Amino acid sequence: MASAPVLEHHVSLLPYNTFGIDAKARLFARFRSVEELRALLALPEVQQAEKLVLGGGSNLLFTQNFDGVVLKNEITGLEIIAQDEAQDTALVRAGAGESWHGLVQYTLSQNLSGIENLSLIPGTVGAAPLQNIGAYGAELKDTFDHLEAVEISTGQLRTFTHEQCGFGYRESVFKGPLRNQYIVTGVVLQLRRKHQLNVSYGAISTTLADMGIEADPTPRDVSEAVIQIRRSKLPDPAQIGNAGSFFKNPEISQAKYDELKAQYPEIPGYAVPGA
Ligand SMILES: Cc1cc2nc3c(=O)[nH]c(=O)nc-3n(C[C@H](O)[C@H](O)[C@H](O)COP(=O)(O)OP(=O)(O)OC[C@H]3O[C@@H](n4cnc5c(N)ncnc54)[C@H](O)[C@@H]3O)c2cc1C
Known part of the structure; x- marks a missing residue:
């Protein structure tokens, strides 16, 4: 009650x-x-x-x-709500007040992959869809299934599908046309049992090598590597107050990227899926 x-x-x-x-x-x-x-x-x-x-x-x-x-x-709760044996996927539901990193750890303990690259991002599950959190080549939208949210003006509970959330690079409909209109109460992700790990971004593969893992890393290995990289780069807010990076990576055309790459061969760049 x-x-x-x-x-x-x-x-x-x-x-x-x-x-x-x-x-x-x-x-x-x-x-x-x-x-x-x-x-x-x-x-x-x-x-x-x-x-x-x-x-x-x-x-x-x-x-x-x-x-x-x-x-x-402070809405809690972590559970697997459905399994698709044929597809080797599972739906995981998290209460919006759960810590995001706690959710990552829970999915790893259930041998599910998909959000290991998003390890150690501070904050709650409920805020994650607002800016479509992302790091190390992954974004929330890659595994997002749907969310539940209460409309502030009516108190009604509504479900938002992936499409209805209007995700973009650190964007969603909740930062745009529906700003301050809904409170996210639960998020459901679709995660994999057949792992397809992304170790191509940033220093993940070199960190794995430093950890002595040359081949077949597990989702937990990738999570550990991401945690190590993040700890080496960003101050712990418990020691020095901060809100992470304030910057967004610029999105540019392939032609502009090729031009810059010719001038600065070391410049890092990543393809925007679907662009
Ligand atoms: C050290 C550090 C590193 C970070 N690294 C990353 C990173 O790699 N990638 C990244 O994307 N972000 C990063 N961030 C930013 C931050 O972790 C995310 O934006 C996170 O999703 C914020 O969650 P929160 O619960 O703390 O939100 P809050 O700061 O509490 O709220 C942020 C906004 O969301 C709204 N909001 C919060 N909860 C809800 C809800 N349930 N329903 C509706 N609106 C809500 C608030 O009103 C506010 O407008 C970092 C921050 C820090 C401090």
């Missing part, structure tokens, strides 16, 4: 953002289920206030106090 919603006043957001900014929220509440979220959204105080959904606070920079209500997503 869902517990009654609790609204706190003037709460410091310092523990809830990776920059460690001591901004205050005028109102603050946690939700652990769709029912608790709906109950919160029905409160007149919440209805009248500006709303900010908070996951792990790893892609936010507070520049001042927030004069609205912060809704902290």
Whole structure:
């Protein structure tokens, strides 16, 4: 049963953002289920206030106090909801408040592959579709099946298919036309039992070689390599506040890339699938 919603006043957001900014929220509440979220959204105080959904606070920079209500997503749950023996795939459902890296670890423990290149990205599962998180040659959209989200204005639960999410490079419909209209409550991914690993990006293959793995790496090996690379490149937000990289890779035409490559032979470049 869902517990009654609790609204706190003037709460410091310092523990809830990776920059460690001591901004205050005028109102603050946690939700652990769709029912608790709906109950919160029905409160007149919440209805009248500006709303900010908070996951792990790893892609936010507070520049001042927030004069609205912060809704902290704590919906948990990790499970395999379907298996396709013929295709060797499985559908994994994760509550939106689960940590993304926790989900990666769970899938590895179930001998499933598909998101190992996205190891150690901070934040929650629910925020991942918003910007179609990506790293080391993989993006959320590569394994995404569908998500569930509550419409803020009506409290209705809706399912969004891959197509309806409008994924692009660090983009989705939730950053565009549907911005601030839905709260993601669950995400379903389609993962593989027959592994097709991508070790071509960045330093993955050389790191695997340094780990003594020359042939047939497992998804866990790739995850370990990605973790090692990430730890060597980015400061741990627990030690130095940050929100990761602020930059996007430029997308350019093949002709422009060839021109640059001729001038700077060392320049790295990757094909955009479907472009
Ligand atoms: C050290 C470091 C490394 C990083 N590396 C990468 C990387 O390699 N690739 C990458 O793509 N990103 C990276 N990031 C950025 C960050 O990890 C992602 O953007 C992540 O998805 C943010 O998740 P979060 O739960 O912390 O979101 P938050 O910071 O809490 O929220 C971000 C935005 O999403 C909204 N939001 C959050 N949850 C929901 C929800 N359930 N429903 C609707 N809206 C929601 C918030 O309102 C806010 O607008 C990095 C960040 C750090 C600190």
